[in-house]
Amino acid sequence: MDYPSKFDVIVVGGGHAGTEAALASARAGAATLLVTQSIETLGQMSCNPAIGGIGKSHLVKEIDALGGVMAQAADMAGIHFRVLNSRKGPAVRATRAQSDRQLYRQAIRRFIENQENLQLFQQSVDDLIVEGDQVRGVVTSGGVCFRAASVVLTVGTFLGGIIHVGMQKQPGGRAGDAPSNRLSERLREMPFTVDRLKTGTPPRIDGRTVNYKGLEAQPGDDPRPVMSYLGSRQDHPEQVNCFITHTSAQTHEIIRNGLDRSPLFTGEIDGVGPRYCPSIEDKVVRFADKDSHQIFIEPEGLNSYELYPNGISTSLPFDVQIELVRSIKGFENADITRPGYAIEYDYFEPRDLKSSLETRFIEGLYFAGQINGTTGYEEAAAQGLLAGINAARRSKDLESWCPGRNEAYIGVLVDDLITMGTKEPYRMFTSRAEYRLVLRQDNADRRLTPAGRELGIVNDQRWQRFTEKSELIDKRKDFLNSQWVQPGDDIESYLGQSLNHEYSLSELLRRPKVSVESLLTAVAIDWPDSEVNEQIEIDLKYEGYIKRQLEEVEKINGQHGVIIPESFDYALVGGLSNEVQQKLTTIRPETIGQASRISGVTPAAISLLLIYLKKNSQLRSRQTG
């Protein structure tokens, strides 16, 4: 049957990509439908119970700055907060929140249910309605046809999902959930390039059977960080400890003895797994000289006794899993509540996407999340948000939007995916960002909230908080610039540094080893909002570097912004080598900048392209008078 009303945007999937996509689309004013296999599992954390981490909290804060909900949900569900890299400099500082799965799901569901323009429907999607090269809607397993101008697919690991435990394998999208095989078959008929990836999870442990005596406790940080720009510590539920234990030589022996029944080593799994998140059997084989590996014991939630032993992801047979778990200190008598498993799934070559995350082959069809070869809740949510924004904009005939590599980790993520593609599940790292000093988690709001406001996805409350904060930063900076101290002032003894002439307070703050707190104490100023003070300190201390990075941006942006027409024929450009021609034709860069980042495309090739474009557009403009 045809559903009686029509939507602007349909989002398929209710994971981290799907929920942010649906919310962003609805915030942008599009009539949005979210179709999911199960409303109960909206916002489900399928793998480790944590949000954030290096490179990832950067994404979370950017999503937050654009009005997304992941950060707020993490504040409402976070039961253990830490700041990582606190001593390695503000650019690489990150926040992580161990999260109660149930509280997290509840928070996400509340956001969804309170969002205007957003409707929910539970049923799996079996087919897409495609007319010509245009998507028109979806068909559910119950035969309901929903029509919309744009469709966002966020189907995670559900496409052709196969779960492996030892030599046993069964279809599944996540332990306990059916895969979306119909849809997978349907998509395989379309001109997309499909490949397989693999990921895995560890067995879960019954916490009541763990002996904590002698295990190293890892408390959360004090002062406790907050994830959302709108959040506060009052949002946080009760806090608990994590623990650390280690594998032993005996564990490794057990693993080696079980390798003949490991689907990873018997060739049963052909999907490529992530190098940075190897299974324990992989670690034992590849780093044979290490006789112990760290395991982080993470609580699954306040109302659950289950534990997530982070570091022993495995697809070994269940009997080996029991033995290996029990060889670990503290787990001698532990019971497993859910076996660990590996999952193989389809993903689509992300180089077939535009920077809006719309597919190049079917208009109005957007892909976000693991379907694009990424891994991680944060990476998925970031793509979901972007796809949601652009699907909504498309339904209103507005130009698509994507931040640049110099503006956001979201920009780095999308540009990497559509330019280089990926061979393993793609995860964000700060080392992927060449403008890392500019793209900090502390300034995501200043980088993106104004753009979000213009896109219509930042509400009044957030906008007001943002403008107040910005004004406060400016005001306090002006003050520091206008206050001068003299040699001989008391401040010398406070700072433990002597002055040889007069200095403004902001000049003093630029000095190494002078922190904003010590300076404020020295001049007896009591400024609340440590977040604002921290911004001022970072701005001043990093001024030179930030200026240099911004100059670099400016330098390349002129030519890099030149748009290459969508159906450009590279064969017409003389002097391009076959290899370069082929690469450009496959990847179809949208701009000269993107083209220049393709490996093997030389400056000379870029010059030839520019000259050709220049010559040609001149001819075209003459024809049109």
Added chain:
Amino acid sequence: MAADKLKSDFPTADTIAAVATPSGRGGVGVIRVSGPDVTAIAEQIIGGLPPVRKAVYKNFLDKTEIIVDQGLAIFFKAPNSFTGEDVLELQGHGGPVVMDMLLTTVLDAGARQARPGEFSERAFLNDKIDLSQAEAIADLIDSSSQHAARGAMRSLQGEFSNIVKELDNSVVELRMYVEAAIDFPEEEIDFLSDDNLVKKLQETKSVFVRLIQQTKEGALLREGVTLVLAGKPNAGKSSLMNQLSGRQSSIVTAIEGTTRDLVNEHIQIDGIPLNLIDTAGLRAAADEVEEEGVRRALAAVESAEGVLLLIDLAMGDWRQQTLSMLAELPKLESTKVIVVLNKKDLVSAEDDNSGDFPYPLVRISAKNGEGIDELRISIKNTFGMGISEEGVFIARTRHLEALLTAQAHLLDGILQLQENLAGDLLAEELRLCHQKLCEITGEFSSDDLLGEIFSSFCIGK
């Protein structure tokens, strides 16, 4: 509309410089500087911009106010210049050494060395050159960048290349360590409190100092036209090599090449510097060592500017031999070939039907020296002097610029670590240092770096 967009999209934010006159020992050499920083550069080198389109006589000063050269400076104001941007021309005494120093001074003052054809490219993009010239400019960029690439490739042989690679490895190792500590803080790699890191940074610094000194002295980069002597075993390659070099009193070096099977001689013919590389015989290899020899010989042919193809007249039909040899050689589109027919003393009066042959042809006897003078003349006519030397010259200036900038970033990084314990800034300086080195050694992506990290550290929860 599209055209307007293109035009307004070309604010060239950086300033380029290059030697504008052909290299050689001419009387006057011109260095052209174009871009937004011309004013600042003029300020530093000649104490300020001269009046527009007026030649003024000036001292050219380097950073330390030492006079590098004296000559005329002319300023062309945008858009009334060759490129459509602000352009400054410095006319000094010609000759590679002076031009080299003056260009280095300009680069020091903030310009970037222009890529081949880049002035014309800017002129075209700024509507200073007629659209009908598009093809010609594209061709110029294409051919000159190929030429520059060959120059760079040649400059990357031997000792220079070895040290740069060593340096590159050190920097990759440093970055790997620092980036792993940043991206995987729970893996117990803490660089901020690690003495080894400081030691490694200092070691890398001293390799930089040594390499830059040697590069400045020109000790590591070969100059001149490189010719490969190729032919079947026993065709007489070594005898010819001896003939060409032996009668010259001007052998500069006679060093064993970088490999056991490539012999490299530096000779001059009427003042033209030539690198002569004798290759292992090209034939089906009998063992692994020989196979490697053949592989290197083929590689040498690929990077050389010319090939002397030696054919043994005693082995029968020389046309047949030549064609089959040419088929075995790598693509020779831009490599010039002279076919040398050896052992004319062993064959009786042969057919002389060689007029229609597509390559210059010389008959010699390497044994008794007959025909060697004709061969010299042929070499001189075919390869001459000129841009080939410029290839290596430009490569050297470019490498030096890259090395100096890379070194400066390394020093800043060490400072950030020691003064401020700023890990993210150390990482940034190492990234910039590595980026500069990659201009010499080739692309290296952030994904390559992650690959290094994952293969060296056991990462992952």
